Amino acid sequence: MNSIETKDVHLYYGDFHALKGISTALKKNQVTAFIGPSGCGKSTYLRCFNRMNDLIDNVKITGEILIDEVDIYQKNIRVDDLRKHVGMVFQKPNPFPKSIFENVAYGLRVDGISDKAFIEERVERSLKQAALWEEVKDKLKKSAFELSGGQQQRLCIARTLAIEPSVVLMDEPASALDPISTAKIEELIYELKKDYTIVIVTHNMQQAGRVSDHTAFFYLGELIEYGKTKTIFTSPKDQRTQNYITGRFG
Numbered sequence: 378m379n380s381i382e383t384k385d386v387h388l389y390y391g392d393f394h395a396l397k398g399i400s401t402a403l404k405k406n407q408v409t410a411f412i413g414p415s416g417c418g419k420s421t422y423l424r425c426f427n428r429m430n431d432l433i434d435n436v437k438i439t440g441e442i443l444i445d446e447v448d449i450y451q452k453n454i455r456v457d458d459l460r461k462h463v464g465m466v467f468q469k470p471n472p473f474p475k476s477i478f479e480n481v482a483y484g485l486r487v488d489g490i491s492d493k494a495f496i497e498e499r500v501e502r503s504l505k506q507a508a509l510w511e512e513v514k515d516k517l518k519k520s521a522f523e524l525s526g527g528q529q530q531r532l533c534i535a536r537t538l539a540i541e542p543s544v545v546l547m548d549e550p551a552s553a554l555d556p557i558s559t560a561k562i563e564e565l566i567y568e569l570k571k572d573y574t575i576v577i578v579t580h581n582m583q584q585a586g587r588v589s590d591h592t593a594f595f596y597l598g599e600l601i602e603y604g605k606t607k608t609i610f611t612s613p614k615d616q617r618t619q620n621y622i623t624g625r626f627g
């Protein structure tokens with residue numbers, strides 16, 4: 378079953394044609410990695426899935442994007458609801474200036490939930506899912522800024538999970554982290570796919586190889602090749618994919 382399906386997606390930043398007719402079907406409960414040289418459109422395409430590009434002036438998008446069979450660019454879509462369904466984790470951890478607990482509870486409170494026991498249960502569950510609970514359970518009232526970078530990133534993941542999205546988008550989630558924190562995030566991604574569909578942008582090809590089931594290779598705004606990660610890395614069909622994965626450019 379597919380979680381994300383796109384048909385002939387084009388995106389323009391003003392006159393600049395950044396995405397050139399991208400069609401894909403990304404499977405549910407799988408990890409898909411987007412790879413490709415800098416500036417090829419990976420993040421732009423990822424940001425289409427929760428309409429983050431709406432925030433940028435002068436952007437024009439054509440084509441169709443369905444998430445869990447709903448056309449997310451239809452007129453009657455509420456973007457707030459879409460972003461609950463499609464969560465996002467950014468490159469740099471961006472916790473709020475609040476306690477660890479309140480960071481995770483934030484989305485629930487914004488949603489109008491006030492049941493204390495419910496919130497406590499959901500915060501604990503989300504921190505456990507993000508493999509952070511054991512490290513923070515005795516200091517939930519402390520500021521999120523007291524955590525290490527890697528812990529802050531797992532906190533941001535917990536914050537995203539707390540509102541029970543179906544899809545989690547990750548834009549280079551480990552690129553600002555040390556190797557041990559990176560390994561933790563990778564393990565976590567692997568675990569999370571049981572419950573979520575995950576799309577990750579990464580520059581790190583070993584990482585794509587370790588965490589993803591499917592890989593999409595982008596070049597100059599086009600999707601060049603998409604398939605099982607193993608196949609893309611061992612026997613790509615397109616010469617450009619071959620050149621990229623063997624380090625000949627990018």
Ligand SMILES: Nc1ncnc2c1ncn2[C@@H]1O[C@H](COP(=O)(O)OP(=O)(O)OP(=O)(O)O)[C@@H](O)[C@H]1O
Pocket residue numbers: 390393395413414415416417418419420421422433580
């Ligand atoms: N807000 C914007 N306004 C104008 N052009 C943009 C904007 N954001 C991105 N671009 C351009 O669109 C193209 C694709 O950028 P994008 O960030 O999606 O690439 P990327 O593959 O994610 O790159 P990187 O790996 O370096 O993050 C680039 O040429 C970039 O300069």
